[in-house]
Amino acid sequence: MIASVVQEEDISINEVVNILKESQEVISLNRQLKIQSDQLQRLTNDLQNANNRLQKLSEIKDDFLYTVTHELRTPLTSIRTQAELLLEMGSEMEPEEEQNFLQTMVRDCERLTRLISDVLDLEKFESGNQKLNLAKHQITKVIDEVVSSMRQSIDSKKIRLEVNLADSIPTTYFDYDRMVQVFTNLLSNATKFCNQDNGYIRISGYQVDNKIKLNVIDNGDGIDAEKALRIFDKFYQAHNQLRKKPLGSGLGLAICKNIVQLHGGSIYMVPEPQSGSRFSVEIPIYKTDFTHHG
Secondary structure, three states, rough: OHHHHHHHHHHHHHHHHHHHHHHHHHHHHHHHHHHHHHHHHHHHHHHHHHHHHHHHHHHHHHHHHHHHHHHHHHHHHHHHHHHHHHHHHHOOOOOHHHHHHHHHHHHHHHHHHHHHHHHHHHHHHHHHOOOOOEEEEEEHOOOOHHHHHHHHHHHHHOOEEEEOOOOOOOEEEHHHHHHHHHHHHHHHHHHHHHOOOOOOOEEEEEEEEOOOEEEEEEEEOOOHHHHHHOOOOOOOOHHHHHOOOOOOOOOOHHHHHHHHHHOOEEEEEOOOOOOOOOEEEEOOOHHHHHHHOO
């Protein structure tokens, strides 16, 4: 009797063991399925992110083609029109009128040259092929050179320009020509968009901790804060018309951002409370060539 019970209990235990084994196999299988499901979900997310990036790149490409095509076509059309008129009228055209036509053609050629240069510059920066020609300079000399080169244009528009640079600004390492490019772009924009009746531009510079901060301020229409966050994006200016006037190809500020960031600095825009805009550039103060830093 006892043996019979034990035997029955042994059979019962074996069945339980088998059930437990099967349960463990099911649990193990479920774990594997969960792992595979998680991997599949991650793969799906990666594919979605890749698709989003491709979509973004496609949009950037479309913007590039739209902008460059438009920017190339406009001056080319103007040059062709002017040239056809010159050929058609020939000696019948007054010397002064002929001179105006030729000056317009020269300006359009310069516009084309700038656009091509901007596109090539941007490609170098984004591909990582742009190298800086670093040396120790005084940033105030950059401002002096830019102001001097643009003085005639500023005065012709009767714009009041104030330059206030602290004497204590130290020298630092930077690419002189590239910084001239940055501040030429900023001052050119300020000249273009400041108030037409009572234009005013102020340039200030001073040291803040271990950085040099320079501001270019105009009293134009200004840009709202939300759009200011994207003003350094490629093509954004031309495609979205942030101001009442077009900003050209929309590459200038994007290039400025690349130049400043390559120096380890930052550039940003702050809308001025009483209308207008303030563009600020901050660059670190380096005692040595910073490309040799670890």
